[in-house]
Amino acid sequence: MTKSSLAPVRTWLAAPMDRDVSEAIERLRHAPDVKQIAVMPDVHLAADVCIGVVVATSHLIYPQAVGSDIGCGMLAVAFNVEAARFEDPSIAGQVLAQIGRAIPTRRRNRRATVAPPADVEAITLSHASIEATRRKEGAIEFATLGSGNHFIELQADEDGRLWLMVHSGSRGIGQAIRDHHMAGAESVGSGLRALDMRSDAGVAYLHDASWARRYADASRRAMAADVGNVLAATLGGGTCWETAIATDHNHASLEQHGGQDFWVHRKGAMPAWSGESGVLPGSMGSESFHVEGRGHADALCSSAHGAGRILSRTAARRKVTANELRRQMNGVWYDYRLSDKLRDEAPAAYKDIRAVLRAEHELVKVTRVLRPVLNYKGG
Numbered sequence: 513m514t515k516s517s518l519a520p521v522r523t524w525l526a527a528p529m530d531r532d533v534s535e536a537i538e539r540l541r542h543a544p545d546v547k548q549i550a551v552m553p554d555v556h557l558a559a560d561v562c563i564g565v566v567v568a569t570s571h572l573i574y575p576q577a578v579g580s581d582i583g584c585g586m587l588a589v590a591f592n593v594e595a596a597r598f599e600d601p602s603i604a605g606q607v608l609a610q611i612g613r614a615i616p617t618r619r620r621n622r623r624a625t626v627a628p629p630a631d632v633e634a635i636t637l638s639h640a641s642i643e644a645t646r647r648k649e650g651a652i653e654f655a656t657l658g659s660g661n662h663f664i665e666l667q668a669d670e671d672g673r674l675w676l677m678v679h680s681g682s683r684g685i686g687q688a689i690r691d692h693h694m695a696g697a698e699s700v701g702s703g704l705r706a707l708d709m710r711s712d713a714g715v716a717y718l719h720d721a722s723w724a725r726r727y728a729d730a731s732r733r734a735m736a737a738d739v740g741n742v743l744a745a746t747l748g749g750g751t752c753w754e755t756a757i758a759t760d761h762n763h764a765s766l767e768q769h770g771g772q773d774f775w776v777h778r779k780g781a782m783p784a785w786s787g788e789s790g791v792l793p794g795s796m797g798s799e800s801f802h803v804e805g806r807g808h809a810d811a812l813c814s815s816a817h818g819a820g821r822i823l824s825r826t827a828a829r830r831k832v833t834a835n836e837l838r839r840q841m842n843g844v845w846y847d848y849r850l851s852d853k854l855r856d857e858a859p860a861a862y863k864d865i866r867a868v869l870r871a872e873h874e875l876v877k878v879t880r881v882l883r884p885v886l887n888y889k890g891g
Contacts, residue, residue: 519546519568522810526553526820526863526871536562539702545572547774550811552781553871554820554863560703563780566814570774572706573714575697575721577777578764580690582721583728584681585760585782586791586817587736588802591676593749595668598885604845607746608886611664612847614738617657617890626655632730635723638716642685642692650685650727655734658683659890661857664739665793667800667882674749675882676739677793677800678732681762682724689724693717709775718764725763732758757789757802761817769812776812784808784815784876792876793818794865796857796887797841801869802880815876819862828861836860845886854889 519541523529529537533555540561541549548568555564560576567577598604619625627633637643657664657680667675682689696713697705707714740751761782764775782790786807792815793800807813823831832840834851840859869878 518542519549521549521551523551524553524811524872524875525551525555526867529555530557532557533562537565540565540567540577540704543574543702543704544700544706545569548812550781550814552814552816553868554780554816554818556821558779561779564816564820565779566781566812567777568769568774568812569777571709573709573717573764573775574704574706574777575690575694575717576704577779578690578721579762579779580687581681581762582686582689583725583760584686584762585679585728585732585758586793587676587678587729587732588757588791589676589736590669590752590755591674591740591743591749592752593674593743593747595666595672595674595885597674597747598666598845603746604886607666607742608845608847608888610742610746611739611888614742615655615657615664615735615888617659619652619656622652625651626734628654628727629730632723632726635726637689637720637723639692642688642720645688646685649683649688653683653685654727655731655738656683657735657888657890662889663796664735664888665796665800665884666886668885669880669882674885676736677791677882678735679793680728680732680735682728683731685727686724689717689720693720721764725760728760729758757791759783759790767813769809774812778814780817780820781814782817783813784811785813789879790815790876792816792865792869795819795859795862796846796889797844797859797884798862798865800865800882800884801878802882803876804879805876806874808875811875816868816872819865819868821861822863823861825856825861828856828858832858832860841887844884846888850889857889
């Protein structure tokens with residue numbers, strides 16, 4: 513693999529980049545076949561390739577520029593329920609408890625699994641080892657939330673209507689796909705490894721990664737249906753599927769930009785083609801937004817995928833106490849018993865989502881503002 517000339521880098525920043533982030537992007541800029549880089553305002557340090565970075569190549573695929581949670585993304589959908597119903601603590605408590613029972617963060621009972629759709633089940637992965645993982649962990653983890661920054665949130669729009677936002681990904685099977693294909697990828701320096709999409713190995717990765725995106729999307733839809741069932745049972749509300757907005761932010765996609773075909777890698781960045789709807793979450797205690805893409809060419813038609821961390825998990829746990837988290841979450845229902853475990857997800861650990869929006873005003877426009885009403889995380 514030969515090195516190409518240095519790729520142009522365009523940035524949309526809500527704050528100056530940390531030195532570690534800048535150095536990581538510079539290393540990526542020197543990698544073979546990297547043609548263009550766009551840095552989103554939620555950029556922050558992660559292993560190998562930063563989160564909030566978009567990379568275009570002509571033929572090399574960088575699994576590290578997609579990440580391990582392939583297909584991680586967002587689903588938003590409205591209900592015919594007034595958000596004001598959650599001013600009643602007994603209703604909020606009942607709904608929160610029932611969501612926790614309906615949607616585990618992790619599932620241990622194999623007999624309680626939820627079957628993926630037939631079109632997801634019908635696809636066979638490229639190697640027996642990851643197919644075995646898919647049949648075991650993939651089966652048991654489907655329609656489970658996971659931990660970390662994954663969440664289910666009920667929100668109120670400007671008109672007081674109740675909306676759902678789900679953030680989750682491909683769980684363990686996505687990581688298994690990444691790890692399997694990374695083992696066969698070629699080292700290109702600076703800790704990066706690449707696959708040539710013109711090779712059998714590159715084709716196999718793209719096949720498996722595409723399946724992981726479908727699996728993750730179907731998993732989010734299954735969880736949304738479960739939340740809808742909870743609301744129907746408790747409040748008599750229905751799910752308005754015609755309002756659904758679905759997007760993911762960890763993928764590699766063949767796209768045309770400037771009349772050329774590129775493999776666009778997005779790691780913590782969502783597509784924002786002109787007119788395309790997207791979901792931009794804040795922290796668990798701040799506003800979130802539905803947006804519409806402006807199709808900005810220099811950004812490779814991309815957007816931030818959320819607020820982005822400003823504190824590492826270690827720093828957040830050092831700085832935020834359980835009582836401080838409860839103060840920051842004032843007015844939002846959540847399981848207070850998990851306050852200590854959720855300190856690294858405190859609103860103070862994230863950038864100001866409105867600053868992110870201001871930094872990327874060229875990339876998206878806001879179509880709906882939502883405030884959090886109830887947040888469910890696994891801790």
